Amino acid sequence: MSNDIAFLAEFADGTPQRSALELAAGAAQLAAQSGGAAVALAYGAGAAGGAANVGAQRAVVLGDEDRPAVTYAAAAAEAARDALVLLAPATPNGRDIAAVVMGRLNVPAFGPVSEVDLDGQTLTAKQATLQGSVITASQPVDGAATPSVVLVLANTFTPAEGNADTADVSQAPAVADDPLGTAKVVESHAEEQAAVNLEEATVIVAGGRGVGGAEGFETLQELASALGGAVGASRAAADAGWVPYQLQIGQTGKVVKPSLYLGVGISGAIQHRVGMQTAEHVVAINKDPDAPIGEFADLFVVADLFSVVPKLTEEIKRRKGV
Numbered sequence: 001m002s003n004d005i006a007f008l009a010e011f012a013d014g015t016p017q018r019s020a021l022e023l024a025a026g027a028a029q030l031a032a033q034s035g036g037a038a039v040a041l042a043y044g045a046g047a048a049g050g051a052a053n054v055g056a057q058r059a060v061v062l063g064d065e066d067r068p069a070v071t072y073a074a075a076a077a078e079a080a081r082d083a084l085v086l087l088a089p090a091t092p093n094g095r096d097i098a099a100v101v102m103g104r105l106n107v108p109a110f111g112p113v114s115e116v117d118l119d120g121q122t123l124t125a126k127q128a129t130l131q132g133s134v135i136t137a138s139q140p141v142d143g144a145a146t147p148s149v150v151l152v153l154a155n156t157f158t159p160a161e162g163n164a165d166t167a168d169v170s171q172a173p174a175v176a177d178d179p180l181g182t183a184k185v186v187e188s189h190a191e192e193q194a195a196v197n198l199e200e201a202t203v204i205v206a207g208g209r210g211v212g213g214a215e216g217f218e219t220l221q222e223l224a225s226a227l228g229g230a231v232g233a234s235r236a237a238a239d240a241g242w243v244p245y246q247l248q249i250g251q252t253g254k255v256v257k258p259s260l261y262l263g264v265g266i267s268g269a270i271q272h273r274v275g276m277q278t279a280e281h282v283v284a285i286n287k288d289p290d291a292p293i294g295e296f297a298d299l300f301v302v303a304d305l306f307s308v309v310p311k312l313t314e315e316i317k318r319r320k321g322v
């Protein structure tokens with residue numbers, strides 16, 4: 001076993017996905033603690049061309065085609081066999097590969113985590129438990145096999161900038177006994193997408209039950225557009241059918257890390273909070289002075305959203321000269 005920290009680096013059209021750059025940053029931090037190297041396990045269309053720049057010291061190209069992620073899992077297991085930790089993104093593809101690695105190497109798995117730390121070779125993984133009301137810290141039992149597989153939530157690490165061709169790149173050898181290796185994409189459908197990706201947005205205007213309906217969300221969209229941001233929602237708003245589930249933030253939705261999160265008509269339940277608590281600045285507009293969101297907002301505006309939001313939008317547009 002080495003002290004290396006391996007991470008999954010998914011590519012599409014020659015570009016590393018945001019999860020790859022986030023995990024590159026995480027692997028670099030952990031490698032500094034373990035005294036090993038950050039090693040990218042790159043896969044997906046264009047991975048061979050971009051693997052050197054993803055922000056790792058070494059890169060192993062698992063494959064370079066647009067194939068189901070699970071077809072790369074056996075090669076990922078072999079490439080990670082000597083590592084101390086394997087970081088995988090808590091995405092459908094990351095979960096597929098992590099599960100195969102865990103089974104193939106008979107190693108422990110953790111997550112989805114929002115914090116991961118190493119003290120020498122001792123791993124501590126922290127995750128929300130009991131519907132987000134408790135954060136638990138877990139460690140592998142003494143003598144557990146390595147690598148520890150850690151599923152990491154989006155936005156746990158700030159994405160790495162990448163590096164200029166400094167990684168030492170090698171090609172993973174073919175794996176003979178791979179029952180999943182022949183899976184093929186038969187058909188694909190584009191998911192209905194919001195115009196701005198919530199997980200990457202720097203400004204989010206999130207609406208809750210207080211917004212009262214789909215029409216109210218149009219008012220929020222105007223504010224979000226004026227701020228150059230995206231609209232998000234609480235589960236209550238998504239459950240009511242006012243917005244698609246892709247906009248839901250929280251324990252069973254997206255985890256976001258904007259520089260500004262503006263919560264409008266949202267009470268601030270713990271299951272919502274775990275999805276936005278790492279926002280740099282939290283502003284809340286709520287007519288109830290005792291709403292829980294007031295306890296963690298940097299600025300808490302106690303008012304009716306329907307009187308505040310249109311005026312705010314107007315003022316922002318005026319100041320921007322639009």
Ligand SMILES: Cc1cc2nc3c(=O)[nH]c(=O)nc-3n(C[C@H](O)[C@H](O)[C@H](O)COP(=O)(O)OP(=O)(O)OC[C@H]3O[C@@H](n4cnc5c(N)ncnc54)[C@H](O)[C@@H]3O)c2cc1C
Binds near residue numbers: 237271286304
């Ligand atoms: C297992 C589990 C998982 C969950 N996962 C999630 C999740 O991922 N994300 C999530 O968000 N929730 C989740 N929930 C639900 C969560 O517990 C809350 O029920 C939900 O977040 C409440 O949404 P809300 O704040 O929009 O609604 P409410 O709690 O009803 O709050 C509405 C707020 O709007 C305010 N308001 C009303 N009218 C106005 C007005 N005119 N002007 C200003 N303010 C007004 C009210 O004062 C109130 O504070 C989950 C629950 C469970 C059990």
